[in-house]
Structures are given as C-alpha cells and as structure tokens.
Amino acid sequence: MKRLTSGALAAAAFAAAIGVPGAATTPAAPAKRPNILYIMADDLGYSDIGAFGGEIETPNLDALARDGRLLANHHTGTVCAITRAMLISGTDHHLVGEGTMGAPRDERRGLPGYEGYLNDSALSVAQLLRDGGYHTYMAGKWHLGAGEEGKGKTPDQWGFERSYALLPGAARNHFGHEPADARNYSEDGRFVQPGPGFYSTDFYTRKLIEYIDARRGDGKPFFAYAAYTSPHWPLQVPEPYLSKYKGRYDAGYDAIRLARIARMKQLGIIPADFTPYAGLPETLRQSPATANSGTPQARYVNAVNGAAQGHVDYGPGRVVKKWDSLTPLEKKAQARYMEIYAGMVDNLDHNIGLLIRYLKEIGEYDNTFIMFQSDNGAEGWPVDGGADPRATDEANAAPEAYAKLGTDQLKRIQYGLRWAEVSAAPFRNVKGASHEGSVSTPLIVRLPGGSGQGGRQPVLRDWTYVTDNTATFLAVAGIEPPRRPAPPDPDAAGGKDRNAGKVVYKGRNVYPVSGTSLLPLLRGDRLAERGLPAADESYGRGYVFSADGRWKAVWAEPPQGPTDGHWQLYDLRSDRGENRDVAAGHPEVVAQLVQRWQAYMTQVGGVEPLRPAGFY
Structure with missing residues (x-):
C-alpha cells in the first residue's frame, strides 16, 4: 500500500476534485485530509426517512440530504453480515467468509468462503486507513466474528484503534440486559457488559464521540464507523419516542405506503410514472x-x-393478510408495532444529529466526508397479523402486556411482513430476498464543504454497490489499496491456484477491493468499471x-x-x-x-x- 500524496496535497486535491466552493487547484497552505464518518442503520427500509419519502420525522438526515447528494439506486447485500463483510473488505462476501450470514446449516458448511466470519483472505478498510495515518473508531454492530472458539476476530484485530462492538447480529434487547456470563459485547477486544442507563443507539453515539474527542488534538484525521442497531428488532425505544407516534398508523398498510409513494414522486426519488409494487397477494x-x-x-x-x-x-x-382482513385486536397490535418502529427511527435521527452537532462544535464538520445508508432492506420476518397469531395474542392478552410493548420489559417483537413492505416502498420484497426491496437502500453522501447550493440536490440514479463505499473511503483519504499480485499457490489435490485473483498485503494473500470510488459520480463523471x-x-x-x-x-x-x-x-x-x-x-x-x-x-x-x- 502507498500514499498517493501527502496529507496536505490529498486534502486540497480532493476539495478541488469534488467542486467544493472556493477550492484551489494548488494548495496555498497545508490542510488536513478529510475525516470520514460512515453511518449505518440496521434493517431500515428504503422509504422510511423523510428525504426518501417517509412520514417519520428525520430532520437531521433530511438536512444532511439537502447539503449533500442522494443516491437512489444504491445496493447492498440481502442481509446484515453479508453487507458488513463487503463493506469492510471491499469485495464479494463469498470470497471473505460470509457466503451466508454465519455458517450455513446445509451441505455447504465447512466450504471455503462459508466460514461464517470474516476470514483471513479479507482486507480491512479500517486497517488500510489506519496504516495510511487515520484514527479508526467504531461503535455498534460488528456481526463478522465473535473472537472466541476460532470464530473470527473482533474489530480491534481488523484495524479499529478503538471499538465498542455488539459482536453477534442482535442482542436480547436494546437496553443491554445481558446474562452475567454473556459475551455479546466487547470493547477493544475485551468482553464487557453494558452498564446502567444503556440504550443502544444513545450509547453508541456517546461512545463514538468519546473516542474522537480523546485524540482530536493530535491533528490526525479520523474514520468513524457508527454501526447502529436501530431499527432492528426487538422493537424498543425510550420516551418520548415510545409515545410520539401514537395513532399515526391506525389507517393501515396501504394508506401509509401510498402516501410515501406520492411524496417520493414529489421529491424526485422516483419518476412520476413509476409503477410501485403493491405488495404480496393476500393468502x-x-x-x-x-x-x-x-x-x-x-x-x-x-x-x-x-x-x-x-x-x-x-x-x-405462508399466510399473509391485508389490513382489512385483520381483526380489531390484530389491527391494534400492528399499528402499535409501527408506532414503536417509527420512534426508533426518530431516535436514530436524533443521535445522528448529535454526531453532526459535535463535529460542528469542534470545527470538523466542513472537513468531514459523511455517508449514511441502511445495511439492507426492511426486516419482514413474518411475525405479523395472521402469520403468527402468538404475536397478537401476546400483545393483547392483558392491558398490562400491551402497555409494555416497546419497553425493556417485554421479549422480542417485530413489525412483520406487511409493514416491512411499507418500509420497502416502492420496491418488491423485503430483507433476505433478491428483489429491489431487499437490496436497494437509501444512500446520502455529504462532501466536505457541503454542496454549496443550500437546497435539494439532483437525485443520482447510477447503479452503485456497497463495495463502492470501501473504494470511496480510500479515495477520500488519498490511499491506494494493495495491488501487487500474490504468487501462485497450486492446490496439490485439485491443481487450482488458491491465490488466483489475490494481492499481497502485509505478508498475507488477500482479495483486492473490487468496488469503484463514487467520487467521479459525485462530481458528475462516469464511474469506473468494477472488478466483479x-x-x-x-x-x-x-x-x-x-x-x-x-x-x-x-x-x-x-x-x-x-x-x-x-x-x-x-x-x-x-x-x-x-x-x-x-x-x-x-x-x-x-x-x-x-x-x-x-x-x-x-x-x-x-x-x-x-x-x-x-x-x-
């Protein structure tokens, strides 16, 4: 790996290339390279936030969108760990150990690429950035290896200087009530337990700010990965968000979905003649x-x-009911599930606002490249009205049970397939599928210095992919990924070269970044070809x-x-x-x-x- 330019030249060249107002083509004085803040939501649907047509109040993300670019044709993996493996490594998930989310439960178990954790054939964007002079911080969901029993490495072993990580894909609840012997969380590679007052989204924000603040005096830029677990199940959020959306979803699935689609057309997210998917037929x-x-x-x-x-x-x-086929009690429970989900998204936006306010307070906002997206489409695990009556029975068995929905006193609940279809609007299907509702997510990019236009930006419709994020971060930092081909390593049994397509990095043979930088697209040019x-x-x-x-x-x-x-x-x-x-x-x-x-x-x-x- 080599640095393309010095830090001063990289920052100035980047500013000029993306068209930051007032950027000079030749630096007049040394300038620090841009910071990078990458924000990932968990199971957020395409149309949930206001900038993409949603009715949920997300003023901070909406403001970020007005000051940046909206990419309306962005794609991820079908599920959490698959996307995260591609983000960190910059290449296809099969190559780096996450052929499925965790080890497969079929005949593929044990095959190369199906280890169920980020394997040793992977690069790490955090390590490349750290080697290139960046501080590297992470707070939130890891989902790429638990660091024990040989099942992968914790974030500190993949280049994160400081990290507080939820290691598996989900926790028992967002309030951190873990069994005494649980090993779900780690800080800098040491297993820890969440303390009193923990709520995941709030805590990860505080932790990331703590990490940045502790080392901001040394002049080095930072890469901060805010890997939020919201709005992933279980549906839980503290007040005032828990009560904020009461009554707003009583009209049911279709009314909310159609209103979102109308707003998306008004905003230019989709064309006026776009024909949306209407949802699965009722069964x-x-x-x-x-x-x-x-x-x-x-x-x-x-x-x-x-x-x-x-x-x-x-x-x-499977059984899939429409709103009008639900019983009054099923409607009551379903509306409440969506109210809680909306509160989680609102709280997520509030915390993103805290991160942005902090950057402004320390004078780093205008020198920070910010990217926001979801890890995949909306979660539609069919615990919904009719598909699993236990969900409704549990919610309505007694008034006190219903009152506990969304708090830390009731076990896991989800909002189900039909609300997930609303979140996925205007696309077909939900998380885990291969249709657009699963693999298309909102993407907002805010360049250092902002757009300089102070209004809604044109929507970019080029096809982009999560591995492009990785390439973009390196391009922003002025760092070239390793490219020296690995020496041949023929498999004695099959004769296949086990190093085919790999490059050398720090004595390891690894798969190169196959995505392409989004910076040309962001400045109005064409994207380069991808490696896959x-x-x-x-x-x-x-x-x-x-x-x-x-x-x-x-x-x-x-x-x-x-x-x-x-x-x-x-x-x-x-x-x-x-x-x-x-x-x-x-x-x-x-x-x-x-x-x-x-x-x-x-x-x-x-x-x-x-x-x-x-x-x-």
Whole structure:
C-alpha cells in the first residue's frame, strides 16, 4: 500500500476534485485530509426517512440530504453480515467468509468462503486507513466474528484503534440486559457488559464521540464507523419516542405506503410514472409443501435445477393478510408495532444529529466526508397479523402486556411482513430476498464543504454497490489499496491456484477491493468499471444485472418464486418495481444473464444449496 500524496496535497486535491466552493487547484497552505464518518442503520427500509419519502420525522438526515447528494439506486447485500463483510473488505462476501450470514446449516458448511466470519483472505478498510495515518473508531454492530472458539476476530484485530462492538447480529434487547456470563459485547477486544442507563443507539453515539474527542488534538484525521442497531428488532425505544407516534398508523398498510409513494414522486426519488409494487397477494391459508418435501427422496427446485431437470419439490407457503382482513385486536397490535418502529427511527435521527452537532462544535464538520445508508432492506420476518397469531395474542392478552410493548420489559417483537413492505416502498420484497426491496437502500453522501447550493440536490440514479463505499473511503483519504499480485499457490489435490485473483498485503494473500470510488459520480463523471459483475447469491436466492443495467434476472425458491423454477426477468428501464416477469418473451436475455450469474458464482466460489431457504 502507498500514499498517493501527502496529507496536505490529498486534502486540497480532493476539495478541488469534488467542486467544493472556493477550492484551489494548488494548495496555498497545508490542510488536513478529510475525516470520514460512515453511518449505518440496521434493517431500515428504503422509504422510511423523510428525504426518501417517509412520514417519520428525520430532520437531521433530511438536512444532511439537502447539503449533500442522494443516491437512489444504491445496493447492498440481502442481509446484515453479508453487507458488513463487503463493506469492510471491499469485495464479494463469498470470497471473505460470509457466503451466508454465519455458517450455513446445509451441505455447504465447512466450504471455503462459508466460514461464517470474516476470514483471513479479507482486507480491512479500517486497517488500510489506519496504516495510511487515520484514527479508526467504531461503535455498534460488528456481526463478522465473535473472537472466541476460532470464530473470527473482533474489530480491534481488523484495524479499529478503538471499538465498542455488539459482536453477534442482535442482542436480547436494546437496553443491554445481558446474562452475567454473556459475551455479546466487547470493547477493544475485551468482553464487557453494558452498564446502567444503556440504550443502544444513545450509547453508541456517546461512545463514538468519546473516542474522537480523546485524540482530536493530535491533528490526525479520523474514520468513524457508527454501526447502529436501530431499527432492528426487538422493537424498543425510550420516551418520548415510545409515545410520539401514537395513532399515526391506525389507517393501515396501504394508506401509509401510498402516501410515501406520492411524496417520493414529489421529491424526485422516483419518476412520476413509476409503477410501485403493491405488495404480496393476500393468502388466508397456507399453501402445502410438495409430497416429498422434507424427505430423503426430495429433489428441490433451485437456481440451477428446475422442473425441466426433474426437480419439483419445495416447502409450504405462508399466510399473509391485508389490513382489512385483520381483526380489531390484530389491527391494534400492528399499528402499535409501527408506532414503536417509527420512534426508533426518530431516535436514530436524533443521535445522528448529535454526531453532526459535535463535529460542528469542534470545527470538523466542513472537513468531514459523511455517508449514511441502511445495511439492507426492511426486516419482514413474518411475525405479523395472521402469520403468527402468538404475536397478537401476546400483545393483547392483558392491558398490562400491551402497555409494555416497546419497553425493556417485554421479549422480542417485530413489525412483520406487511409493514416491512411499507418500509420497502416502492420496491418488491423485503430483507433476505433478491428483489429491489431487499437490496436497494437509501444512500446520502455529504462532501466536505457541503454542496454549496443550500437546497435539494439532483437525485443520482447510477447503479452503485456497497463495495463502492470501501473504494470511496480510500479515495477520500488519498490511499491506494494493495495491488501487487500474490504468487501462485497450486492446490496439490485439485491443481487450482488458491491465490488466483489475490494481492499481497502485509505478508498475507488477500482479495483486492473490487468496488469503484463514487467520487467521479459525485462530481458528475462516469464511474469506473468494477472488478466483479453486478450479481449476488445468498441462501440459494440469486440475482444478476445486465452490463447496461437495463435487465435484472432474479431467482427465488417456490412457492415465493415460480413453481417451475424459472428465472424471472425484469426490464428495469420501465419496471424497477419488478411487477412484470417478462422472461417468457425474452428467453435469449434470460439465458445470457443466467450464464453471467454462473460465471460470477465460479469467480467468487459460490455454491448453490440443494435446498434453497431463507435465512430464518
């Protein structure tokens, strides 16, 4: 790794390149390189925040959007750990150990790339930035290894100078009530327990400010990763947010979704003629599995074998009610779940505001590159009205139980599939799927010095990916990632070069950053080519985009997907809502895209499971 320029030249060149008002092409005086603040929400939907059409009050993110850029075609992984692995490493999750979120529960367990934690073939953007002269801080969710029993490393071992991390994907609750022997949290690699007064979102903000403040006098820039766990379940938030949204969701799913879509069109997030996805059709009875499902004789439909190859088996469907089919008690519980969720998002925005206010107070706001996004689409685990009656029974069994919703006195609750569809508007499907509602998230970028225009910025519609974030951070810092090819290492058994495509970094052979910097796009130029195709696979589900971005092929297991196992095809030029499967009319396009997807799978070492199934 080498520094492209000195710190002074890097800061001045960056300011000039992005068009910061008054930036000189030649530095008149030494200037510090920009700080980087990266903020990640957890399971936040595409339309939840105000700048993207939501009714939830998010004034701080809205202000950040007015002072920055909105990227409306940004993509992530399908689930939390997959996205986080790609963010830290800058490349595909299969290459660096998170082929699935955690070790798979099928025949792929133990295969390379399916370790279930960030493996030793990964780079770390934090380490690269630290080597390049940055302080590196993190507070929040890690989800890339627990640091014990050989299951990966804690953030301090991946280049974070200071870190307070929730190691697994979720905690028992957001108020930190952990068993005495729990090892869910670590600070700088040492297991710790949250103390009194802990609420995750508030605490992570205080901790990150503490880290920055302790070392800000030495003149070094910082990279701060605010990895919030909000609004991930369990739905919990303190007052006044717990009560703030009472009554606002009594109108139900469709009314809220349609209002969001109208605002998105007004804001220019989506075109005026955009046809949104209307949600899954109502199913009041669970469709049955095939006769052999669950038996040794089953031949499950997957992304490479469908009915034409004699694979016909799949599992049962699910019950999904519309609002008008809910009982009054189910409506009461469902409205309350969304009220609490909205309070969590509001509280998240408040804490982002605290971070921004702190940067302004210490005089670093105008020298900080800020990026905000969600790690994936909205969480639609079907604990909703009708799909799991226990959720409603628990909420309404007694007045005192209902009163505890959203506090630290009631066990895990989620807001369910239908509200997740509202959060995902205007797109199809939710977290864990391969449709846009799962992998498209809001992205806001605020450049050092701001936009200088003081108003709503044009929406950028180029296709971008989470690995581009990694490349962007390095470009902002003026740091070039390692590129020296690793020496060949043939596998004695199979003859395959285990170092193919790798580079050398500090004596390790690792996969290089495959994303591309977003800085050219942010200044109005074209993006460079990425090192990997726009494609993915997780839990047997898959998608692939055509090189020009027009076409998207999607595979989903039955009965959520077609029972014959064919790949669905969408023309995103006219149908980004993925309403119309046009595969039958364009077989040649489908064939080309499936071939492209298979080449991607070979390139990253992906393995299609015999039985595809969601992460739950």
